[in-house]
Amino acid sequence: MTEKKLRVINKLGLHARPASMVVQSAMKFQSTITIVKDEYTVDAKSIMGLMMLAAANGTELLFRADGIDENEAISKMEEIFNNGFGEEI
Amino acid sequence: MTPNDKTNIILTGVPASPGVAIGKVFLFEDDELVLIEKTIPKNKIKDEITRLNQAIVKTKAELQENQVELNKMLGKSYAKIADAHVLILNDPMLNKDAVALINEGNSAEFAIYKVTEKITKAFDLIDDEYFRERKHDIVDVAKKLMRHLQGKQKKTLADLDSESIVVSKNLTPSDTVSMREVMVRGFATDTGGKTSHTALVAQSLEIPAVVGLKNITSQVSHGMSIIVDGNQGIVILNPSKETQENYKREHDIQAATQKNLEKLKDLPATTIDGKEVVLGANIENPEEVRSVLKHGANGIGLYRSEFMYLTRKTLPTEEEHFSNYSKVAKMMMPYEVIIRTIDLGGDKISKLGLMNIGQEANPFMGLRAIRLCLKYPDLFKTQLKGILRASVNGNVKIMYPMISQIEEIRQANDILNQAKIELRKEGKKFDENIQIGAMIEVPSVAVVADIIAKEVDFMSIGTNDLIQYTMAVDRVNEDVAFLYDPLHPAILRLLKTIIDAGHNAGKSVGMCGEMAGSPEFSIALLGLGLDEFSMSAIQIPKIKNVIRSVSMKDAKNLANELLKCSDRAAISGVIKKFKYR
CATH class of the missing domain: 3.20.20.60 (Phosphoenolpyruvate-binding domains)
Structure with missing residues (x-):
């Protein structure tokens, strides 16, 4: 299992468009990917789960990937988070 | 006594297009989430899951068609929004839970209703307003899915007759385009203001309209008698005989005044x-x-x-x-x-x-x-x-x-x-x-x-x-x-x-x-x-x-x-x- 803490850096937070981006990227991997925020754990392949996290700008999320491509999955997540989902930071 | 037995129920809204109209309610509804309880026998459970999957495929096709249109019209960033809708439809939260409910012997409609209810309740607890409001997107998708499950066609206003007064939550340009050629006596809507699309269409068609009535759609039934008073911005449900007569007289007076004004047509x-x-x-x-x-x-x-x-x-x-x-x-x-x-x-x-x-x-x-x-x-x-x-x-x-x-x-x-x-x-x-x-x-x-x-x-x-x-x-x-x-x-x-x-x-x-x-x-x-x-x-x-x-x-x-x-x-x-x- 691989873990990584990622921060939401874009201005508007993890709203519908970035959430779609995360889900679409997560679905490309076979590993199960979960996101933990406070007491909640959601499936990174569930857009509703992601939106329920209500992750605003500055929120830190713990990503956990488990499976054959877990390392690639985490680095892909890191890439899109650090890029601010291509939005205004 | 049910509300339908009462006469002269007056609702106040915003006057959007002048004139008075007397007619029957044509309730124009949006897609709806309806709770249909039906037990599925064990040997039909597989079929029920297939039915759900087929509805998902049809809904997806509809969403993607919308996406193509959005893309053409406003560019990629707007079309991304439709992406989110497709993802909601394929969300394991929706699919897995719904299938689980069907496996317990429930109908697909019941399963979608319950799952959507559970998800929206969870969204209601979110503090951040933006994220809380996203539940409407989920409900929108669920409603479309429900419509496909029930095999219903999207309703149009083509079924109107000349007595109809259209009552709806709101009217969009795509709703009203099918209506231009049809005679409608009046409009009454839950939402909208003086410059809303409904108001503009009503004015151009010279049809009386009252908008912003808040909850008229929940107070009327199809075929109910109704008066739309676009001068005062009120709607009267189940008008009494006397009220109807008064309004008929008012209608005639207005028609006569209009005739007099028309004489000005060719004067500068x-x-x-x-x-x-x-x-x-x-x-x-x-x-x-x-x-x-x-x-x-x-x-x-x-x-x-x-x-x-x-x-x-x-x-x-x-x-x-x-x-x-x-x-x-x-x-x-x-x-x-x-x-x-x-x-x-x-x-x-x-x-x-x-x-x-x-x-x-x-x-x-x-x-x-x-x-x-x-x-x-x-x-x-x-x-x-x-x-x-x-x-x-x-x-x-x-x-x-x-x-x-x-x-x-x-x-x-x-x-x-x-x-x-x-x-x-x-x-x-x-x-x-x-x-x-x-x-x-x-x-x-x-x-x-x-x-x-x-x-x-x-x-x-x-x-x-x-x-x-x-x-x-x-x-x-x-x-x-x-x-x-x-x-x-x-x-x-x-x-x-x-x-x-x-x-x-x-x-x-x-x-x-x-x-x-x-x-x-x-x-x-x-x-x-x-x-x-x-x-x-x-x-x-x-x-x-x-x-x-x-x-x-x-x-x-x-x-x-x-x-x-x-x-x-x-x-x-x-x-x-x-x-x-």
Whole structure:
């Protein structure tokens, strides 16, 4: 299992468009990917789960990937988070 | 006793289109989430899951079709929103839980209902408003899925008959497009304000309408007797015999008054001391021209071209723009036709459901009208080429909406010049000297109207937005709507500033906002020097009647007295004194 803490850096937070981006990227991997925020754990392949996290700008999320491509999955997540989902930071 | 047994239930809303109508309720409903409890026998469970999956496939196809349209219309970033909808549909939270419920022997409809309920309850607990509101997207998707599960066609208004009064939550341009040819007696809707799409359509079709009734859809049933009083902004459910008779009499009186006004049709809009003004009409599509001419208009002061974009599935081509505008220009010859370039964005886009995900926190101050056009120059240029080519078929002028600084006019003119260059290369004819105007509806340009006047051929005041922006008031919000006052000293001074600036530069100044079509303001506007009044066609005889009954000298005096007023009481006093002069 691989873990990584990622921060939401874009201005508007993890709203519908970035959430779609995360889900679409997560679905490309076979590993199960979960996101933990406070007491909640959601499936990174569930857009509703992601939106329920209500992750605003500055929120830190713990990503956990488990499976054959877990390392690639985490680095892909890191890439899109650090890029601010291509939005205004 | 159920509410249906009571007579004369009065609901109050916003008067959106004048007149009274008596008829039967035609309840036009949106897709709905309905709870259908049905037990599925064990040997049918597999079939039930297949049924759910087939509905998911159909819903996905519908969503993707919408996505293609959005992409064409507004570009990729908006289409991403439709992506989110497809992902919701495929979300394991929805799918796995629904399948689990079906495996327990429940119907697919029951499973979707329960799962959606559970998810929306979870969203209700979110503190952040933006994320909490996303539950509407989920419900939207669930409703579509439910419709496909039940094998229902999306309802249209094609089933209306001549007795129908359409009652619905809201009407979108795509709803009303199928209705244009049909006789409808009236409209009553839960939401909307005076300038909502429902109101504009009702006015152009001359059908009484009351909007903003909040919850009328939950209080009526199909076929119920109903009266729509578009003068007072009320709706009466189950009217008593006496009430019906009174309204019938009122209806006849209004029809007679209308007939008298129609006699004014072929007379000029001239004051008793000989000053003539232009009375134009505001239209949304070419079909309205007949009604415009019937009411004695001598021009189209505002052709709202965005209707072309809202009632179809693909972006209109240059040819379509050309043929649409040419039709109007030919029918209106020799009168002018002022075509406003698209004013998409803001409320009009959200009515299509495109803004549901709320990329913009404040769409009215966001990317709309000329701003949208300058950001998407190709979209703009296609329309401009269509307008330019139509200019050989009549007296066509171009008007840019929502100008807030002079640079926007210059940038728009640059794109217009590119359009002209391309047309010359293509050997297509157009009027080289086509007139360009600015719509004055943002206070910033109203204040510097003298600067704008030098850059354009004409100006037209859009009072609906000018007043809302100046007063910082959303007049659909009933708690603050009273602040929307066309005679507020600030508004009167702005109007004077704009009109004087235009005249000093030798340019004509018109008005295409609702104020221009309200008889109570006509004399003041005449006195301020307004050259052209453009309004919903049905208002033209009334305004003409007012203008023909007053002298320019008296009108100027009234305007001057009003400009001296510092508060509402003084304004009312001046108007009262004028009335009984």
